[in-house]
Amino acid sequence: MNRKLTFLLLLSLALFLIALTSKNGRLAILAVPGLVYVFSGILLSPTQISLRAERQIHKTEHSSHGNFTQDLTLYNQGAKTLHLQIQDALFPAMQLTEGSLSQNLLLAPGESYTLTYQFHFTRGSLVWKNTHVIVSDPLYIYQQHLILPALATLTVKPAISKLRHIPLHPQKTLHLTGNIPARLAGSGTDMWGVRQYQSGDQLRRLNWRKIARNPHQLYSNEFEQEEITDIGLILNARSLGHNEEIENELLEKSIHAVASLADIFLHEGNRVGLLIFGQKLVHLFPGYGKNQLNKILFNLALVEQRPYISLNHLQFLPFRIFPAHAQIIMVSAYNANDLPAYKQLRAYGYPLMLLSPDPCSIITTSNLDFTDHLINQAANLDRQISLKSLTQLGVSVVNWPIQHPLNSVLQSSLRQFQQAKSIGSQS
């Protein structure tokens, strides 16, 4: 019941009661204007309401990722002019950027009105089922609350950064042409070796220097075969229960990284699978192409931060969704308790790379007092030691201070791995 209506009725009743107690009929007359006002509002309120609502969501033109415009249109299909108040609601993850969610309007029969507002929503899935409309009389005394069906869904996939080629060197490749060195001689671009000429070899592959040194023999150059490989992406979406803000930021960065990695690997023709490890498990069998990318992005869009579960549960996970010797790329803010699980993964024989967004890098040291600064330094050191122990297991660790772009961090880390490998092979 409307507050205004209640208040006026109570006021009129109070006047009547005072008139009764004072035995003065003329005093009751003072309540008449108020009562007429109330009853006229009730009489003028519409009885047969025929309203229809429609909702449309589209990307805001000339704007960045995650900006959307919503058009909520109301149609008056009845025979009377209606006084309406639209009161649409925002989901907690949405941010209103322009426009208003509520609107007063007068809608004549056959007329329609579109309430337009813009909002920002970075990632996830939203389902609108209805909208709230208040129909009232011209004096706003008697209000009827209507819930009109207005269906709409919105799934925002995570943003993707275009990454440069990531030079992987897996032990096994799939025998289909790609751009990952297959450790086999074949038709590639990188020099592999020199062998004796065989009939059918192209003349442009002849190694003239070697032939000059051995005039009675013919030699051909061999190149390293380039093929595609199996890649398994694992996203750690667990909440460690420390700081919600930091964990959310880490999760968003991790999702962004997985999406970007999936994009580049699938673009290069590789077979990519996905495992999301949160409170529940989501896994996608390895696949190729844009369809697989869409599936991965869709699943990433729905990821939410979940309470802590030990990564030791990995031993029960369906790891065989990734083919044997597939290159596993784990995106996780590393926790020292997870070490046994990484050991087990290595024991399965998977080449493992850990891309670890650094939680310590989020904290701005300039705002910290001396104690907090020391705590942050200690946490940083602890993390460095933990990551070092992973490196000793043969895991390629990419420590990602999240202020830096993923592309440059990945490229510089991979360059370091290659240098370390070449030094190791020379010694």
Added chain:
Amino acid sequence: MKKLLLFTIGFGLFAAMCLLLSNVDQWLIYTAALLSIVGFFVILNKRSTFSVPAIGLSFYFILVIISFLNGSAIHWLISGTVAAIATSDLIHFQENLQSKTTNESTKRMINQHIFVLLITLIFGWLISFLALYMEFKLPFLVILFLCITGVYSFFLLFKSMKL
């Protein structure tokens, strides 16, 4: 919006004037009371948790009752009550409009609101004056019947409002 503001101020002044004219001898007391209402109004307006028009109207009604019991002229009091209801309604309407964005139908809405409000209050004013001058006696059973019908009508009305 300017039109609304003008109507609000006009009705407010008229309500105050009616109260003062109802008992010219005690105009000083009523002026002080009205000024205190305005003061309260200004203070409360800064705190959005209070319903300013409702509190203002309640104060006005209290003044009207006191004035009536002190033997003021009821004609002025009825006119003042009508004007006070109009002022309260218009303030409420303005608050409602300010909390939401305006569109092309807002002007139409304001015009219609003022029109309906004027018609309603004139009607209320006429009925009140009619009740003031018309007197007739009814048998007890008819009054009882009217009372029961009235109570039942209220019951049906509140039921239809899904109370």
